[in-house]
Amino acid sequence: MEQNLPLTSLHYNNKKVWLRAFSSSIGYFIFGYVIGIFTSSQECVASILNWGDNKDFMIVLMSTLVPVGAFFGSILTGFLSKINGKRKNIMITDLITMISSIIILYPHTITFAIGRFFTGMCVGNFSILCSQYITEVTPKEVRGKMGTVNQLLVLSGLLGSFTICLTLPIDSCPQSLSLYVFFLFSIPGLIACFQFMIFYKCFKNESPEWLLYNKSFNTTFKAVSSIYIDEHAQTIMEELVNSKNTCRNGNGFSYTQLIMCVPGSTKSTRVASLYHIFSQLSGINALLAYLTRLFIEFGKGVFVARCLISAVTFIRVVSVIFVLPHIPKFGRKTTTVNCEIIMSITMLILVFCVWFSFEPIYKVLLIAVYLVTFNLSVGPIVWIYSSEVLCDKGMALCTSINWFICIFVVLFYPVLVKAIGMEYTFLGICILDFVAAGYFSLDMIETKQLSKAEIREVYSKFR
Incomplete structure (x- = not known):
């Protein structure tokens, strides 16, 4: 299935580029589903597993196990990148996801915790591998759109998990529903199996960049030719060689070199690390983890809260679809700075709504605006930008920082x-968003329409 398909006037195979991007972005669907499924099923899981008076503690613990697993998974991916290509590592992660889904099927607190941890580890792997793989196999002309595709799949996973939980009881679940409830947590295994088969049957080439570092020139050129027309493939090969020279080797700088800020790594690591830190301090994962309880605290019941979460997530999906065609018009830096300001203002208005006890619907709408703005800017750009400016170990380091925060x-x-x-x-989130806007306006470098070689060349000149 890797033979060339009919081409348009573009210098790359448009259909194959998008198919490959969507196939690898399935990992982001799993990402979103794993994050969202526990949010709307906390009460049911707590009652089935008899957490009793320890319910609040166990809910926080189980919510935390996913980012803990993702932290270790992102570090592990940095080491695996030296051995395997992105495609193979995605397939290995799919296999671990399948095993984790089988473990979590058994209704017991210990197996549930183990399954959550290892599923989280896979989420950490996917958060690095999918964005890197897409960046390495996608022409620079459409790379900006691919970040939005990633976010679209994350949101689709969230929407699927929130919607499927609408069928669950409001207060507690009887033991007779335990198999159904824990089956919902095992669905990522089925999706991972589907992704594994796509890569195994359809996309058999590793990314050209990894092949250049670890295999022969001819093998790399074959992979490049499966994406670009023959006349342009040679140009892409020259860019890859330049990128190799800039990044030194297949993994770029080592962890020690990155931490010690060796020349050529300082600015890119600083900007990418702070981007990941600010993306977490925006409160996005906290809002997602506790969205049901947040809406309940606004004065409505569990079922209404679940419906509001699903509605807000649907609005986020629609907004991404609507904006997707217009993404190439805007640069990463401009979008980041402007949207951070919008997010800060939105949070400030929300503070006044809480202070003066406005109707819950206004607070829900403001949270929706905040989440939509995040999904059109910081959400996708943090992954696509860091994969553009960093080598493998740098990406793993920044992602581990992301999950640690x-x-x-x-x-x-x-x-x-x-x-x-x-x-x-x-109010604290509002201030942090404003600080982020100021920092990115001063230190971030625009990468729109630049190849990875050009981006790394620019960043290597700064400290």
């Missing part, structure tokens, strides 16, 4: 709300 955000968000109140928590 996420652990504490998810763990302490409810504690913070109880300690200082929801309004002051939102």
Whole structure:
């Protein structure tokens, strides 16, 4: 299935580029589903597993196990990148996801925790591998759109998990529903099996960049020719060779070199790391992890909260689809700065709504605006931008930082709300978003329409 398909006037195989991007983005669907499925089923799981008085603690613990697993998974991916290509590592992650889904089927707290941890580890792997693989096999002209495709699949996973939980009982689940409830948590295994078969049967070439570092020139050129027309394939090969020279080797800098800030790595690592940190401090994963409870605290019941979550997520999906064709018109930096400002203003308005006890519908709408803005900017750009400016170990390091911050955000968000109140928590997010906008306006470099070789050449000149 790797032979060339009919081409348009473009210098690349448009159909194959999009098919490959959607196939690898299935990992992001799993990402979104795993994050969302526990959010709307917490009460059911707690009652089936008899958590009793420990319910609040166990809910926080189980919510935290996913980012903990993702933290270790992202570090592991940095080492595996030296051995295997992105395609093969995605397939290995699919296999681990299938095993984790089988473990989680057994209704017991220990197996549930083990399944959540290893599923989280796979989420960490996917968060690196999918964006890197897409970046390496996608022409620079459409690479910006691919970040939005990733976000679209994340949101689709969230929407699927939220919608399927609408059928669950509101207060508690009887033991007779335990098989059905835990089957919902095993669905990522079925999706991973589907992705595994697509890569095994349809897309048999590794990414050209990995092949150049680890295989022969001819093997790399064959992979490039499956994406680009013959006349342009040679140009792409020259860009890959330049990128190889800039990035030194298949994995770029080592972890030690990145931490020690060796020349050529400082600015790209700093900007990408802070992008990941600010993306987590925006409160997005805390909002997702506790969205049901948040809407309940606004004064409505569990079922209404579930419906509101599904509706908000549907709006986010539609907004991404609507904006997707217009993505190439805007640069990464411009979009990031402007949307961080919008997010900050939205949070500030939300603070006043909480302070003055506005109707819940206004708060829900503001949260929807905030989430939509995040999904059109920081959400997709953090992954596509870091995969553009970083080599493999750098990407793994920044992603592990992302998940490390996420652990504490998810763990302490409810504690913070109880300690200082929801309004002051939102005010803190507002300030952080404003600070992020200021930082990115000063230090971030625009990468629109630049190849990876050109991007790394620009960043290597700064400290």
